[in-house]
Amino acid sequence: MSNLNQQPGSQHWAMQGERGSFWLMKFTAALLRLLGRRLLSPLLYAIVIYFFLFGRKARHSIAEYQRNLAAWSGRAELLPSRRSVFRQFMAFADSLLDKLDVWHGKLPLAEIRLLDPTDLRSQLHQGGRGQLLVCGHLGNLEVSRALAELGEQVRMNVLVHTKHAAQFNRLLGEAGASHLQLIQVSELDPGIMLQLSERLERGEWLAIAGDRVPLQGGRNVTVDFLGRPAAFPQGPWLLAGLLRCPVNLLSCLKIDGRYQLQLEPFAASVHWSRPERDAVIRQWVQRYAERLGQHCLSAPTQWFNFYPFWKCNERDEQNVGTPGKRSTGV
Known part of the structure; x- marks a missing residue:
């Protein structure tokens, strides 16, 4: 929940946000053991409501995302309102509760609909060379990561920018995630590349x-996303080229109350x-x-980047809730 309240010009999200994520995970794990999901849910929703009320920058960021998605898709019903922005905050709270269920074995693979038209799942068990999965902060990343635990029993290494990877790994181990390893990668130095290749x-x-x-100084490139320029990391594609491995996309969206995990091939080689x-x-x-934008249309309120993704000039909050007002910055 840490990146809900970041201010422009403050620390990079990876320095500030992930620290809060670690303590939130530790806090909620302790509360879950003490209270259980039924009693924890009202408290967690209250915390998210607090961030909605007092997280002005986060509200602006979500409204900007909804406005861009509506303009890019031509779907006026996706234009932001106070209600739609609030729904996105609540969807985030719901995803946090589901994460807890995942790591405590209460969301088995049988309850997740798997969309895998090219049968990538079978390659997990063929004993050949591994591959690269690219995912985004759309939907529930923890359910996607839990693919390694929920029946697949394959080793999944999640590359992260957080300085707290060791602490996260300890908490994941306590929760029973034995096949998931977080690896902190600030730079793609020779040592990291050798480890990943092995x-x-x-x-x-x-x-x-x-x-x-990535952290300031890391490689990124500005491309068109939802009709406006946005910075994306080069890391996944540099890795794919340097490691000479295929790239697949992994997403997990909650559709009609049930998680839908999709595996799709993206690049045979880069x-x-x-x-x-x-x-x-x-x-x-x-x-x-472009593919990420298409996935956003499948679950518009499940975009969980609560910071100024497009880094544009701040808009007056009165625009949130003004029906029919489209973005002019295309």
Whole structure:
């Protein structure tokens, strides 16, 4: 919940937000053991309502996302209102409760609808070289990550920017997640690349977010997302090219009260010569941004980036709740 209240010009989200995420996870895990989900739910919803009421920047950021999605798709019903912004906050609270269920074994794979038209799931068990999964902060990442635990029993390595990876791993172990490992990657240095290559050779899979720019100084590229320029990380596509591994997309959206996990092939290979590297990576990032936008339309209130994603000028909050007002910054 930490990135709900970040101010422009403050610490990068990976320095500030993930610290709060660690303490939130520790806090909620303790409360769950003490109270159980039934008693914890009202408290968690109250916390999210507090952030909705006092998190002005977070409200603006969600309203901006909804406005851009409506303009890009031509669907006026997606334009932001106070009610629609509040629904997105509450969807976030609901996802937090579901995360707790995942790590305590109360959301088995049988209750998750798997969409895998090319049978990528079978490749998890073939014993060959691992692959790269790119996911985003749309839907419930924990359900996606739990694919490694819920019946698949494959080693999944999640690449993160948080400095608290060791503490997160300890908490995940306490929750029973034995096949999930968080690996902190601020820079793609030779040591990290060698470690990741060895994991792929052992048949392990790598997962990385494709919609969060790395720590300041990291590589990113600006592409069109929902009709406006936004920064996306180059990391997933640099990794795919350097490690010479296929790239698949992983998403998990809650549709009609049931999670729908989708695996889809995206790039059989990413390769370039040095002079064309930047152009090739930009093309792949743009393709990913377009696919992410399409997924946003499937679950519009499940976008959980609560900070100024487009880094545009702040809008007056009176625009939130003004029907028919479209974004002019296309």
